[in-house]
Amino acid sequence: MGCLLLAAAIAAEVAGTTAMKxxxxxxxxxxxxxxxxxxxxxxxxxxxxxxxxxxxxxYAIWAGVGTAAIAAIGMVFLGEGMTAAKAAGIALIIVGVVVLNLGGAH
Structure with a gap:
């Protein structure tokens, strides 16, 4: 249940940040x-x-996944460019979330 609540928290944060734009x-x-x-x-x-x-x-998952999602929304829907640094940053966020989960996230 915690993972579902966390996913919903991330979705709400991403929606709020998108609305802020x-x-x-x-x-x-x-x-x-x-x-x-x-x-x-x-x-x-x-x-x-x-x-x-x-x-x-x-918090690490909430912030990391939210940041990666907002970066992707910016690139896909808001015309923000993709750079090597941005791609590397998103990849590092994803790797960090995976490592946290493999290391016993709960």
Whole structure:
């Protein structure tokens, strides 16, 4: 159950961050509200996740997967470029999450 809650927390954080892009510096109401909602839901779900997954592991996965997902969304949907450094960074994030899980994430 902790893994499902963590996945939902990541999805909410990614949705909130994506909405932030469209908030125009929090000057547009609907995207701004979606940003706040996304982060509130994400933190509530992350807090529930911590009942079954250690804080270090949960936070590392939440932050790492969220960062990689936002980078991918930026490249695919928002026209941000791919560089070798960006690709290497995303690959390192993925490797880090895998290593955490192999090392006993729960």
């Amino acid at each position: 469209y908030s125009d510096g929090f000057s547009r109401l609907v995207p701004s509200l979606l940003t706040v909602l996304g982060y509130v839901v994400s933190f509530v779900l992350l807090a529930q996740t911590l009942k079954t997954i250690s804080v270090g592991t949960a």
